[in-house]
Amino acid sequence: MRSVLEDGANERERERARKRARKRSGAGYNAGVSESTTPAEQPAKKPAVDPAALPPLPLRPRPDRVPGANLGRWASFGCVALLLVLVVLLMFGVNLTRRTVWMSFARAQQRVVDQLPRELPSGERLRTERNLQRLRARSEASVDPLPLIGSFLGQVSAALVDDRLTVDEVTELNRFVEQTLDDGRGEPR
Numbered sequence: 670m671r672s673v674l675e676d677g678a679n680e681r682e683r684e685r686a687r688k689r690a691r692k693r694s695g696a697g698y699n700a701g702v703s704e705s706t707t708p709a710e711q712p713a714k715k716p717a718v719d720p721a722a723l724p725p726l727p728l729r730p731r732p733d734r735v736p737g738a739n740l741g742r743w744a745s746f747g748c749v750a751l752l753l754v755l756v757v758l759l760m761f762g763v764n765l766t767r768r769t770v771w772m773s774f775a776r777a778q779q780r781v782v783d784q785l786p787r788e789l790p791s792g793e794r795l796r797t798e799r800n801l802q803r804l805r806a807r808s809e810a811s812v813d814p815l816p817l818i819g820s821f822l823g824q825v826s827a828a829l830v831d832d833r834l835t836v837d838e839v840t841e842l843n844r845f846v847e848q849t850l851d852d853g854r855g856e857p858r
Contacts, residue, residue, distance in 0.1 A: 774818045777825040778805065781842065784834045797839055800846040807850055820849065 778801045785794055804821060808814035824845050828838040 770815065770818055773822060774805075774808070777822050780829060781825055781834070784829060784832070785839060786834055786836055789836055789839060793836075793839060793843070797843055800843055800850075803850055804846050817849065821846070 781801065782798065785797065789797075804817070808817045808821075811817060824842060828834060828842055834842075
C-alpha cells in the first residue's frame with residue numbers, strides 16, 4: 670500500500686516538475702490560445718512576484734521641520750476668516766442702512782404731522798395724513814423704495830428749514846406726494 674501512495678506522490682511531483690519546465694521554456698504560454706489571435710488579443714500574464722523575495726524598503730528618518738514652513742497654510746486660513754468677517758460686516762451694514770432709511774422716513778413723516786400749522790383747515794390736515802399713509806404704503810410695497818423715500822426726505826427738509834410749516838408749504842408737500850403717487854414712482858412689486 671505504501672508503494673501505491675509513493676507512486677501517486679511521485680507522479681504528482683513529476684507532473685509539477687513538467688509544468689514548471691513548460692513555464693520556464695514558454696511552451697505553456699500559448700497553450701489553449703488559438704493561433705489566429707494576435708498578441709494584443711491574448712490575455713496578459715502578470716509575472717508572479719513573491720513579496721518575501723523583494724528587498725526591504727530603506728527606512729529614511731523624517732527631516733526636521735523648518736520654522737515657518739506652514740506659513741502658506743495659515744495665511745490661507747487667515748484670508749478665509751477675513752473674508753467671512755467682511756461678508757458678515759457687509760450684511761450687517763446693509764441691514765443697518767435699511768433700518769436707518771426707514772427710521773428717517775418715519776421720523777420725517779412724524780415731523781410733518783407735528784409741525785402742521787394750527788390755522789390749517791381740517792380737510793387739508795386729513796388730506797396730508799392720508800397722503801403720508803399712502804406714501805408709506807407705496808414705499809413699503811415697492812421693489813426699490815430708496816428713490817421715493819429720498820425725494821420725500823428732500824422735500825420735507827426743504828419745507829422744514831425754519832422748523833415750522835406754513836399752509837403754502839403743506840399744500841406744496843401734498844401736491845408733491847400726490848404727483849409722486851400718481852406718476853407711478855416707486856411701483857409696487
